[in-house]
Amino acid sequence: MDVVDYTPTPEQYAWTFGGVAPSHRIKPGTLLRLWTDDAFCGRLRDVTDLPSASLNMPYVNPQTGPFHVEGAEPGDTLALHIVDLTPARGWGASTTIPLFGGLTGTDRTALLQDPLPEQTWIYEVNSDRGTVEFAAQSTDLTLELPIAPMLGTVGVAPAAGEARSSLVPDVFGGNMDTPEMKPGVTCYLGVNVDGALFSVGDGHYRQGEGESCGTAVEGAMHVTLLVDLIKGGGPAWPRIESDEYLTVIGSSRPLEDAWRASQVDMIRWLGELYGLDAMDGYQLVTQISESPLANVCDANYSAATKLPKTLLPAADPYDAMHRSLREQAAAL
Amino acid sequence: MDVVDYTPTPEQYAWTFGGVAPSHRIKPGTLLRLWTDDAFCGRLRDVTDLPSASLNMPYVNPQTGPFHVEGAEPGDTLALHIVDLTPARGWGASTTIPLFGGLTGTDRTALLQDPLPEQTWIYEVNSDRGTVEFAAQSTDLTLELPIAPMLGTVGVAPAAGEARSSLVPDVFGGNMDTPEMKPGVTCYLGVNVDGALFSVGDGHYRQGEGESCGTAVEGAMHVTLLVDLIKGGGPAWPRIESDEYLTVIGSSRPLEDAWRASQVDMIRWLGELYGLDAMDGYQLVTQISESPLANVCDANYSAATKLPKTLLPAADPYDAMHRSLREQAAAL
Amino acid sequence: MDVVDYTPTPEQYAWTFGGVAPSHRIKPGTLLRLWTDDAFCGRLRDVTDLPSASLNMPYVNPQTGPFHVEGAEPGDTLALHIVDLTPARGWGASTTIPLFGGLTGTDRTALLQDPLPEQTWIYEVNSDRGTVEFAAQSTDLTLELPIAPMLGTVGVAPAAGEARSSLVPDVFGGNMDTPEMKPGVTCYLGVNVDGALFSVGDGHYRQGEGESCGTAVEGAMHVTLLVDLIKGGGPAWPRIESDEYLTVIGSSRPLEDAWRASQVDMIRWLGELYGLDAMDGYQLVTQISESPLANVCDANYSAATKLPKTLLPAADPYDAMHRSLREQAAAL
Amino acid sequence: MDVVDYTPTPEQYAWTFGGVAPSHRIKPGTLLRLWTDDAFCGRLRDVTDLPSASLNMPYVNPQTGPFHVEGAEPGDTLALHIVDLTPARGWGASTTIPLFGGLTGTDRTALLQDPLPEQTWIYEVNSDRGTVEFAAQSTDLTLELPIAPMLGTVGVAPAAGEARSSLVPDVFGGNMDTPEMKPGVTCYLGVNVDGALFSVGDGHYRQGEGESCGTAVEGAMHVTLLVDLIKGGGPAWPRIESDEYLTVIGSSRPLEDAWRASQVDMIRWLGELYGLDAMDGYQLVTQISESPLANVCDANYSAATKLPKTLLPAADPYDAMHRSLREQAAAL
Incomplete structure (x- = not known):
């Protein structure tokens, strides 16, 4: 098994999907052991570090990569299996960025009200207990919250010559900010350009569904990935498979369109797996889908459609790619 | 304990929240044992029963009630504890109604494409196994799905002299169509008119989050409710408490506004319970809220914000009303 | 010609469409000479009169009526010709109501930012010059703006037993807040209940498209209407005919749905008038429709689709109803 | 005056804003005489030419340029004055592209209904009469419609290393598809990268507001532009000045956000020109803005806020740039 270890220097960070030369050329089957900086480039370390003074907008959400996958062509399916995510710092940070977030006016939901104040929360990591600590600032409340590491950003270069900010x-794929992107899952992404040119970043030590204020418990992350390639079959939207769920992530505005995109692609997937026509698929997702939100704060909103495998007949999508990657991961 | 048993005749069905004389006057503390017809008034019994021939639009979602709660005044909080929901028929039905549903154009998302076909699915109830059976029509696939009974519609009379269709x-409250409205929960609704005038209906034997096609596994239901009243404190949006979760349901369009409403009222609730200011509340829901969709098909869409009690300090909202009602229910 | 003069007392104001007993029973062909109070019930008379102190929410937008039109049945088309609108006071008022308006968070676009300040502007009417005067408060700028009187609210009782606030x-129809509702136009409304039960109110001395802050130059109005009835043909959405334009007003959220509804009903109207199929109608509105916004602040947003008659073959919709009413109005 | 004449070959077409090397380096003050191909690259010439067979998606909306403007730096304001637009072919074309358009489901408003049929309309240009001819296909109706030439696409390279499709x-700026972009106006665009790197394309012989079906009367165009540069002052959204109007174009989803963006930037502009604070600006746009839609079909929707100069005190934005360019154009 090819193994690539890579910790980018700040000069090597990528800020877009597309428009960036690859950091590495890898073969399908490669194991990546990566380090990703946090969305703030590690600059928020104390509650007195505020975005307007500490961040260099729009240079947030630095990406590790992109990786050129040999043999990947438009129309193919990139499979990224998240073997492990381990916090790489002893603290995570969250903050309110003026005119960014789900419960504030923004540059687009353009309103005349004053922005919310900038405020930063630091979450100490307790590795032994597997928790981060929320410390309120208006009271003396503190809460231990389980670490639930995930990647906010996983994506390939877009089609049609576009280059998109790592915030989108x-x-x-890109900045979907879904808690579904966690250890043990396989993410399937449609390839748009030769080599796929995928990158990852934006680790979260934990995040609620919706990422209300716009920033999770952001933290640098050790990321272990298995990379594989399926010829053809590129899905319309990012798909995620775990041992328990089939999931599709849609991203758009308004939020109902993000959800619709995820639903329609899931109905397509049901057709591929079980031969159900669209009406039967529509009926089935109506009764069994779980629909947790991912983010309602980014340039597009993201929503998930999840189907529990326990309610479906056995199936091994993409020629049992997920099962195979799970086994490879277990053997590491 | 006062007990009221009530099975309305079709002539007694209510079709709106507000604008209907009460079926009963009850005291706080009353136990209701009700029967609710299904959304289709029991008219879809076979896959050949189609909405355009069998339904009498807009007379769907018949309500049982309304109930006048003595002493309830505008600004108060009605507490409805769902003691039990038991399917009252041996089958449930789901169907596609032309230009209604989440993945089709509608009267509002007005498009020029042809409507989807009308199609009805019948789900046989297997009480012993606690399942309903999905039978595909394009293949021979059948699936056993667990019964997970819930009420699509729980609401009070609206404010300002309005009367709203039971579809809204x-x-x-009203037609929120959220799987959170299940046995064991207490629903808190702000009272808008003297007596509150609440009603319930639209039982679902199960439903996915989003209720994609617009109709769940619709079925008549035996509904056991404990009714209580809290003076004052009427919440802005319906709140639901279970042993495991605090939940707020927001309903609006576009979908992000439904979610925002649920989030902001949850932040308000956190302030009431723990004294957190809005910024701390914003931060906390960002990291711990679950955000499952309820419906993306009705006149307004509905979204839930749920906080796991295990992550929060102990608290007994509304003077421990939920705990008290749970104990009363257990003693029945 | 039957003539009805009516100035309601405050006790006679109607606050909903539907759910209100008729103030009058009239025959088709009746001339109404009405007085309508302004949206604020005349309570904002000075820049120091602020909504929270002066208004009695939700009792705004008082309606004059409703009128029962003899012979009107569900499915019919009510024709209301606006003969004249004349300001009935020497001043109009506009104000910002906290958490109401197009450029602020609201109860639904629920955000955490502080509300905008309450502020009231008084516009003196100069009848000789036909103007109202805008007086800035942050500078000494004053501007004379032409009076362009219109009715914010024209509607019938809704279907299905609903009663809706006069703000919706x-x-x-209802609170469409479109500058198209001006002297010389005929408004066609689908009848939902026996007698139609229409009412009018919410006079504006002028208004920009979108009614950004939520309140126009609100003023009491002398309203002269000719009322007529067309059997059958009730349109899906309110239609307006002037000498120059055919217009449809759609109302929904998000705003694209309001526009879509107006477009699709216009395409239907083109089919009725010229026999164009939907694809030809789609193509034609694509190239000739004017699409001014009406309001982006109310419970639903409203958008207009307007087609200039000069670009279309001659047609006299509804058996030349508009032409006939224009002639009757001219003969008064 | 520097003059550049440029008719790109198909190999020279640009398909994105950003990510493309400049075709020319020009000085502020340069006159450009350009040719732009139509959105379909001239491939739809007959009603039997349908998109799926004739177009090479996503290679539509070819751009002429980009032009590097010497001295332009991020934060500056590019001024593009449209001196003249003259149809460059004897016919225009419009068509329905499956799952693209305002009254159909799309890749994002993802629905399960069948796509609308592909259908192409050809509009013969009558230069003498200044008209194009609409020919219905479901009836024998033909209509002469005035030519009203405009540019669908005018934009600069985006910020933050992004490259965006010419459809966005x-x-x-970019694919705003607003009828306001017509001869005689000056468009002000904020500069994001050195040289601004602007391009133009997507000529329309005429278009309704909203561009309902997604394609206007698309036609190749002779484009005469005067280019100038203002140091600093880059607006948040594209601004357009004509002799009659100040206009801002906002682009986003949902449509209300496009409108809000245009409104808030217009309020900012009123502050710059007249010193009005935001509340006075809010009040003034409420009463005087015209709000025609631009497109409700593209990747973002676009809406205009227009203020008539006749209602405002005299002002010469950007140091009378528009007046100066008008004079230069008149002297050509």
Whole structure:
């Protein structure tokens, strides 16, 4: 098994999907052991570090990569299996960025009200207990919250010559900010350009569904990935398979369109797996889908459609790619 | 304990929240044992029963009630504890109604494409196994799905002299179509008119989050409710408490507004319970909220914000009303 | 010609469409000479009169009526010709109501930012010059703006037993807040209940498209209407005919749905008038429709689709009803 | 005056804003005489030419340029004065592209209904009469419609290393598809990268507001532009000045956000020109803005806020740039 270890220097960070030369050329089957900086480039370390003074907008969400996957061509399916995510710092940070977030006016939901104040929360990591600590600032409340590591950003280069900010989620993946992107899952992404040119970043030590204020418990991450390639079959939207769920992530505005995109692609997937026509698929997702939100704060909103495998007949999508990658991961 | 048993005749069905004389006057503390017809008034019994021939639009979602709660005044909080929901027929039905549903154009998302076909699915109830059976029509696939009974519609009379169709969810509750409305929960609704005038209906034997096609596994239901009243404190949006979760349901369009409403009222609730200011509340829901969709098909869409009690300090909202009702229910 | 003069007392104001007993029963062909109070019931008379102190929410937008039109049945088309609108006071008022308006968070676009300040502007009417005067408060700028009187609210009782606040626009008309509702136009509304039960109110001395802050130059109005009835043909959405334009007003959220509804009903109208199929109608509105916004602040947003008659073959919709009413109005 | 004449070959077409090397380096003050191909690259010439067979998606909306403007730096304001637009072919074309358009489901408003049929309309240009001819296909109706030439696409390279498809409108301008972009106006665009790198294309012989079906009367165009540069002052959204109007174009989803963006930037502009604070600006746009839609079909929707100069005190934005360019154009 090819193994690539890579910790980018700040000069090597990528800030877009597309428009960036690959950091590495890898073969399908490669194991990647990566380090990703946090969305703030590690600059928020104390509650007194505020975005307007500490961040260099729009240079947030630095990406590790992109990786050129040999043999990947438009129309193919990139499979990224998240073997492990381990916090790489002893603290995570969250903050409110003026005119960014789900419960504030923004540059687009353009309103005349004053912005919310900038405020930063630091979450100490307790590795032994597997928790981060929320410390309120208006009271003395503290809460231990389980670490639930995930990647906010996983994506390939977009189609049609576009280059998109690492803050944007769309059909190419990107900043979906979904808690579904966690250890043990396989993410399937449609390839748009030769080599796929995928990158990852934006680790979260934990995040609620919706990422209300716009920033999770952001933290640098050790990321272990298995990379594989399926010829053809590129899905319309990012798909995620775990041992328990089939999931599709849609990203758009308004939020109902993000959800619709995820639903329609899931109905397509049901057709591929079980031969159900669209009406039967529509009926089945109506009764069994779980629909947790991913983010309602980014340039596009993201929503998930999840189907529990226990309610479905056995199936091994993409020629049992997920099962195979799970086994490879277990053997590491 | 006062007990009221009530099975309305079709002539007694209510079709709106507000604008209907009460079927009963009850005291806080009353136990209701009700029967609710299904959304289709029991008219879809076979896959050949189609909405355009069998339904009498807009007379769907018949309500049982309304109930006048003595002493309830505008600004108060009605507490409805769902003691039990038991399917009252041996089959449930789901169907596609032309230009209604989440993955089709509608009267509002007005498009020029042809409507989807009308199609009805019948789900046989297997009480012993606690399942309903999905039978595909394009293949021979059948699936056993666990019964997970819930009420699509729980609401009070709206404010300002309005009367709203039982198809509409809004601040008064109504057709929220959320799987959170299940046995064991207490629903808190703000009272808008003397007596509150609440009603219930639209039982679902199960439903996915989003209720994609517009109709769940619709079935008549035996509904056991404990009714209580809290003076004052009427919440802006319907709140639901279970042993495991605090939940708020927002309903609006576009979908992000439904979610925002649920989030902001949850932040308000956190302030009431723990004294957190809005910024701390914003931060905390960002990291711990679960955000499952309820419906993306009704006149307003509905979204839930759920906080796991295990992550929060102990608290007994509304003077421990939920705990008290749970104990009363257990003693029945 | 039957003539009805009516100035309601405050006790006679109607606050909903539907759910209100008729103030009058009239025959088709009746001339109404009405007085309508302004949206604020005349309570904002000075820049120091602020909504929270002066208004009695939700009792705004008082309606004059409703009028029962003899012979009107569900499915019919009510024709209301606006003969004249004349300001009935020497001043109009506009104000910002906290958490109401197009450029602020609201109860639904629920955000955490502080509300905008309450502020009231008084516009003196100069009848000789036909102007109202805008007086800035942050500078000494004053501007003379032409009076362009219109009715914010024209509607019938809704279907299905609903009663809707006079703040809401929807398929029944209501608070559409469109500058198209001006002297010389005929408004066609689908009848939902026996007698139609229409009412009018919410006069504006002028208004920009979108009614950004939520309140126009609100003023009491002398309203002269000719009322007529067309059997059958009730349109899906309110239609307006002037000498120059055919217009449809759609109302929904998000705003694209309001526009879509107006477009699709216009394409239907083109089919009725010229026999164009939907694809030809789609193509034609694509190239010739004017699409001014009406309001982006109310419970539903409203958008207009307007087609210039000069670009279309001659046609006299509804058996030349508009032409006939224009002639009757001219003969008064 | 420097003059550049440029008719790109198909190999020279640009398909994105950003990510493309400049075709020319020009000085501020340069006159450009350009040719732009139509959105379909001239491939739809007959009603039997249908998109799926004739177009090479996503290679539509070819751009002429980009032009590097010497001295332009991020934060500056590019001024593009449209001196003249003259149809460059004897016919225009419009068509329905499956799952693209305002009254159909799309890749994002993902629905299960069948796509609308592909259908192409050819509009013969009558230069003498200044008209194009609409010919219905379901009836024998033909209509002469005035030519009203405009540019669908005018934009600069976006910020933050992004490259965006020429089908997308956003803060950088792009595919706004607004009828306001017509001869005689000056468009002000904020510069994001050295040289601004602007391009133009997508000529329309005429278009309704909203561009309902997604394609206007698309036609190759002779484009005469005067280019100038203002140091600093880059607006948040594209601004357009004509002799009659100040206009801002916002682009986003949902449509209300496009409108809000245009409104808030217009309020900012009123502050710059007249010193009005935001509340006075809010009040003034409420009463005087015209709000025609631009497109409700593209990747973002676009809406205009227009203020008539006749209602405002005299002002010469950007140091009378528009007046100066008008005079220069008149002297050509």
